[in-house]
Amino acid sequence: MHSGIIYSAAQGLREVLMSLVGIPIIVDIIMTIICASILLVIMATSALVFTLGERKICAFIQVRIGPNRVGPGGLLQSVADMLKLMDKEDIVPKGIDKWLWVLSPILLLVPSALIYAFFPFDDGVILADVNVGLFLLIAITSQTVLPFLMGGYASNSKYSLIGGMRTVAQMLGYEVPMVFALMGIVMLTGSLKMSAIVEAQSNVWFIVLQPLAFLIYIVTALVESNRPPFNLVEGESEIIAGPFTEYTGMRWALFFLAEFSNLMCIGILTTTLFLGGWHGPDFLPGFCWFWIKTFICVLFYQWVGWTFPRLRIDTMLSFGWKVLLPVALINVLLTGVGIYIYNIM
């Protein structure tokens, strides 16, 4: 049925567990826990790797060298940063809404970790291949708005509140064109299942069939994950650090972790939805192609982030509602017409 190294390894592990335990439900639970911990490790490592990567790429674009003193070639820079953040004083300001304030960074991490369950990493390697996969994924990613607003409101500071409100405005405003852009893919595939979407791209990638949707998706993905040039949520020159203004040490590091996890998410989503997922020439296994494409996408997003200046909030919002949304709707119309013509031909 399925091929691929990871799939057969998982099957092997399942058989070993089956012979050891013997009860199918317990084996299922153990397998799920193993998969979930692997995904969490991937997420945490990505944050460590991408912080260094981001600083190196930023340095490269600005004709600098970037971190190179800590560890070989600066490799341990993010480890040093993490150690320092763990050691910092934990300031809990007076006048905050304590529970909301404490929960905000933790709750932000939940949706960004949860959506890793819906990513097809290789042929048959997907933790939860539900039949409304794409819909569920979008629903969960829109949950990230709430923790930002919670943190912004609970901090009891002007800058935090402005940052929180900006998050709501920009994320809701760009969620709509993103969903309509992805509608084209769903129309072509005829399914919301993530594995079916990848399967449909075995011959032609959707970037060829849906170029307009791809362009819209790139912009909206940058906005949804608060990457520059759309990082108005923490627009440093205007609102200090947005919703994170009052957070110190590890609490702030959780926000940071979620941000880099989101960066990897949009890389993975671009790969899965438009660049054929794990499909590629046969000389490399599927998951290699998947990660190569993902890292190219992440590199591209970082490149865009460090090249363009930050937009103003009003221009950005009017661009989302007045330009991207109509274009996304036109894309849905064009896709429908295209499918109709293809069917009668």
Next chain:
Amino acid sequence: MEIIDVVPPVLKDNVIVTSVDALFKWGKSNSIWPLSSGLACCSIEMMCAAASRFDLARFGYEVFRSCPRQSDLLIVAGTLTWKMTPPLIRLYEEMPEPKYVIAMGNCNIAGGPFSDSYSVVTGLDKIMPVDIYLPGCPPRPEALIDAMLKLQKLIRHPELGDAAKEAKAASLKNLRSMTQPVDALEEKAE
């Protein structure tokens, strides 16, 4: 006394003794995030230090946070006037421990050319504890990088700062006399 001295002689060859403190010192000294705040012309040199020719990022110090809650180092760059002192003290107080201060430039070390002015703070150590003094008018970016490396050394070997301990304690006392604890303010409001 080192921890290795406590280990029984029989086990000396079998255990590796390391210290969490040293690890954290290494982490702290390698990731000093300055607050992006500048007062006068010295801050131009500070910006320059992070740009491509001098590249403070090589040491991992280029993360200029705009929020005092997430920064470790306050570079007081430029002439400090008494008018500007309360906001600066507020920024310093908002930073989480462990925090460090570099007095950059002649002006805030001893007043510099404005030493007889009524409005200039002649000596940053009158209002807050200073870890590193960086003279120059203004100091070059290389000098700032050198100051930050000296700070790195100070974090790794805190005993180097023993000589300045009393002076820093006196500065801290001055700072406390100028600010009021939040509780006192709240009592007053009630």
